[in-house]
Amino acid sequence: MAEGSSIWERLGFRRASGVGEAGWGHAVIAGLISFVYFLPVLIIIITSFKLQTEALAVPPKFLPTSFFGLIPDAYVFTPTLENYTSVFSRSMITGAAAENTGFDRYFFNSIVIASVSVLLALAIGTLAAYGFSRYPLKGNDTYLFVILTTRMLPAIVVIIPVILMFRAAGLSGSYVGIILLYTAFNLPFTIWMMKSFFDELSPDVEDAARLDGSSEAAVFFKVCLPQVVAGLAATFVFGLILTWNEFLFALLLTGVDTRTVPVGMNQAVAGGGIGVLWGLLAAIETLFLIPVFLVTFFLQNHLLRGVTFGTVKR
Amino acid sequence: MNSIAAQRPIPALMAPAPDNWKLAAIAGVAVSAVAIAALPAAASFWITGAMVAMVAASFVVNAYRRHYFGGLLVSPAIAVLFVMNIFPLLWSLGLSFFAYQSNQQTIRFIGLGNYQKLLTDNLKAPELWANLTNTAMFVVLTVIAQMVTGFLLALLFAKQFPLRKYLLILVLTPMMLSVVAVGVFFSYYYDPTFGILSYVIKAMTGGEQFILMSNKTGAVAGIVFADAWMWSPFVMLLVLAGLVSVPKYLYEAAAIDRVSAWRKFLTITFPYIRGLLMLALLFRTIEAFKMADLVILLTKGGNGTMTISYHVIRIANEQNKTSEGAALSYLLLFVVIVLTNLYLYLANRRAKGS
């Protein structure tokens, strides 16, 4: 690599190979690309502060302020928090008093159901993945494949048997039922993902630990698990995202008390005898985004810590 | 193979022992089959559940006695999956051999009749074929778009740079959105009267309002774009996890040896991301085969965008033709299984070859 101090490099456009450091120049490019990529989400967030009559304005009103008259009025909207209060309480009949929409409950349900089921799937799935990776059974690949096939069919196909099963077991409308279902829903991905992380680990460290007299449990908890924290974080995030937004099972298997946000969200789509309530839908989505956004943000360091400590792969 | 050798003799097949899982499995399947065939749903559910528990218990005892850690570790996951997933799947597989509509009280065994009808009926077969081609088209287009975009994004974020953490989360956000919101808002972005796309194009050309979704090319492009936008971050995150794990000194060594960039990628980087790349490919392909939500929200299947999965929803949900829907999805499953096996075979051969 050439030692250089051209104008570009002093501006931050440093050359770096593979995993390395890059400077502000790279940050600017990445920033532009990220901004463009984020734009559709940004429009949703901006829409959540608009009144219904401003949401669809042509030309689009994309700024909440005119910056002291710099931007023509046609592009400026009056920001409002009304959509956010409407998420939780609004009048369902023209002219009537505002009533509770049930969304406080939906948010609570979404958080409980998604977090419990994903953690459960992570616990069970990681054990299974470790088993598949370290103690292959006879026909190991077949088991793994069968596990994968459960994700290959459209959910609508299994819905009738599941409803019947839930009814027979007294699980319909209960937290236990939907949590168990989501756990199973997350398992295939968790197992495959965690197995591939375990497969990447170098066996030398484990063997060394065994020679030192560590039990099998100690090898798993003290040697292997710490090395796959990145994998656990990634699997948790993916599982959370998929479960968080699952719709069909939630629609058909939850009761009034256990209903989740994605089911309630359609209140704002062709709900109430109006097409799409743009601001309301955007506000629901924005609020609904925040928890997963924060979880992902705080797990990011783990996500990027890298898969392996070992230097020699199997 | 790390498992420790068996410490006890394996019981004979017919010997009733708590660790004879083979006998337990045979008995379990037999009892469950009889229960499902003869008893009402409520009773057969609990009997089958008890059988599953029995088989699982004998698995655990067996695994524990012989130090089969594999079995011990795997059985909780298998049990949950069996009850919540595999059992309903087998149920619907069974239904696919009957003439049954969920809103009618009659049920009649017709063997492969549903499959035969789907494959040979002069109305249904062309429809199936058209939907299958559309689905294949979406699978190829969306998966390629996601893999390429995801991979490029991962390269962009592989280096350490200022604000990386904050920019990365922006790119990850699309996959956290709910499909309903994405579908509804993209239909707004694509709308010829209100949409941003039409507005921008009109401003640039000064011409008519731009109608994206009025022909097959436009409709497919619109759906693929929305789907790829939403799910590329998934691919990116997996690839990124591989990229950041490449030890730095390998690159330094390569730099000293003046290895070309392409070779560097092929010999150093690629081995680290191959497994995760394949995993991303596998999962995105499976999801792409099930694509329905975005199609429903953006085109309702118009302009040649009807997919198998949407077709199944129509048949099984709207028209209540449960058996036919089940048969159709098992045909789809067959295709997916063949493809994934092919893919796993290739991936394994590659892995062994390198």
Added chain:
Amino acid sequence: MTAITKLKGFATAASFATVLMVGGATYAAAEEVVLRMAVPDWPPTRIMKKFFDEQYKPPSGNKVTLDVDFIPWPDFYTRVNASLTSGEQKYNMSVSDSQWLGAFVEGGYFRKVNDIIDADPALKATMAEIHPAFYNAYSTYPYTSSNIYGFPQFPDVLVTYARKDVICNDEEQAAFKAKYNEKLPCTGEELDNMDWGTFQKVGEFFMRKKGDKLAGQVLDDDFYGIAYQAGKGYDFSSMQINGFIWQYGANIWDETKIPDGQAEGVVNSPLAVKALDHYLSLLKYMPPVAKTGTMDIFKSDELFREGKLAMNIDWIGLGEASLDPKTSKVSDKLVFGMTPGLRGADGKLIRWNNLGGQPFVLMTWNTDLQNKEAMDFVKWWLSPAIQNQFAAGGGQSAVKSVYTDPKYVTYRPWNRAWAASLDWQKDVWHVPQFFELLTQQQDQFDLAITGKQDAKTTLDNIAKFQQDLLKNAGLIK
């Protein structure tokens, strides 16, 4: 716990139980009855629940609760269908689209209520008050038979929504007169008398580009004259095309003529082709989204509320939103009329249309007590006082003494078109094969609407499909 305290505990429990039982016997008359009802989440059902909670006093003296599950419209069918067909027997009552009756009656879910009505002369008199078009569509299965299943929850028809500020503008009036030598409809009465020819001219006349003038003002965006649903989803292109077909004197497959009524030769008769062609010819004056096949009833309503249209034909059920300044840019500029019709040889308008709205029904697994309470509730709901209140709050009524009351037209601006429209309503099929018929027809109409297939081929395909399907089902001989 000692033996003594245990005994004491038992004694307490036993005496408590005795008190309960005696108490129960004393007040046997006042039982608690819960009616669980699945409804779409929108004002007509919210109003019903509100009225029930605030005003309803069961004549039996029982304590009746109406436990309403409000389900957002887009998922309503999926949820109700899954609940019914899985046999979970969760609901005692449900709102249902009239077309779903066949599927759910044949499935054994919706209860026939003839016995209850026969036993109750007052209720029978109430049923006789319902307009026959709605009575047939909402209550009877097979269509127009004497088996009764449902009661009107929210009856609905299509009406014309129009912008007074645009169509009554003097300049526009004069220009229209100059161009077509006929008066641009402006008042409600003039809208009532509008035929498809004039409607089309309105469409052509008001197609304006950004920068053009409209009613004296420069447009900052393109503007369109007319819109009339053209959507592939659900029934969003069958309802209006059915209207055209009936107006031309052609017919859809007629379920009242089972088993002799044919599909082939009827559905694709030359008159039907002409009718479909007429509808298709209007599309070029509609906003460009019509060309994508996704201009459903909500989209055209949205375009209208956003001020991009001079006229829109849509259900009354979506009307409240356009009157509300919070959701509509045109809330203070509206005039409503009946839908346009086809001018007959005698100069009178033929204006057959497909009715909308929903009945509500009872389930077969209800207990006798639940049925009794449910029917008392129905009777109360259909009583003129409550129906008037409902209409005043934004609902509609198919009960004759209510909609003929002079007060009725004052409730909402579109009510002036209501009574006159009722006689022109028919309904689409109610047979259990409804969804199969509908899906294939919608797919075919979509091909025609997006310009991929002509009217003749479209109707030929539909006729052939229906003939096959209905023959196999034994509905066509």
